[in-house]
Amino acid sequence: MVSVRTLTVLLIALACLMIPAASFADSSVDFSNIGGTLAGSSSGLTLSGSTLIAIIAEGSPKITGDLGTVAFSTGALTSGSSLTNGGTFAAGGTFTVTGNGTNGVPSGTLFSGSFSGPVTWSLVNLENGTHSYTLTGTLTGTAQGVSVSGVTVQLTINTGKNYFNGSTMISGGDTTIVGSVPEPSTVAMLGTGLLGLAGMVRRKLHS
CATH class of the missing domain: 2.40.160 (Porin)
Structure with missing residues (x-):
């Protein structure tokens, strides 16, 4: 079973990978x-x-x-x-x-x-x-x-x-x-996507 700490690290790493791809x-x-x-x-x-x-x-x-x-x-x-x-x-x-x-x-x-x-x-x-x-x-x-x-x-x-x-x-x-x-729209989409991913992880942990 994947630990909460490991999933948190994965989320942060994913965010870091997505930011350079954001449009400017x-x-x-x-x-x-x-x-x-x-x-x-x-x-x-x-x-x-x-x-x-x-x-x-x-x-x-x-x-x-x-x-x-x-x-x-x-x-x-x-x-x-x-x-x-x-x-x-x-x-x-x-x-x-x-x-x-x-x-x-x-x-x-x-x-x-x-x-x-x-x-x-x-x-x-x-x-x-x-x-x-x-x-x-x-x-x-x-x-x-x-x-x-x-x-x-x-x-x-x-x-x-x-x-x-x-x-x-x-x-x-x-x-x-x-x-x-x-771009404001890019920042908003990035934030929404990460929140959704975090929600999926929380539901997986508590299932």
Whole structure:
């Protein structure tokens, strides 16, 4: 006769085998920011004082308002002789999205990570002879304890006919992070199946 302990071990082992087979879906969250000062030199760029103004989570309504802050720092310049004409910064640094508890957004860190690859700093020459810059980079980090990856694009204000001289303002930015989470239906089916199996075992033991 099989003991209760042996059957319990078998149930746990079966659960462990079933979990990797569960289907997963990519769940994305989009953060929008505006304003703030982008400053730096060949040692790296730093964004401070930028306001988080919108959050769009997949399957949820858009949340807007003064929701928190977005801040980051890059690694050092790796290509490009000066920042006026654009260049590339090294991976690393920091990237943090913080909520302030407004409109249902949690108070505290929403995303914490760093740049996972080279950060591109691009000069945009406009037809009227004025200029702006874009910063683009990929990210890795954690959101609510889950490992995620993402990308950010930050657009500076029009600098007129002048070029970046060490400090400028951010016109707007967008950061999207993606993490794999179990499908709710899969988790429900897995739980129901294991409960049913456990019931069958209990009935077998008491028969």
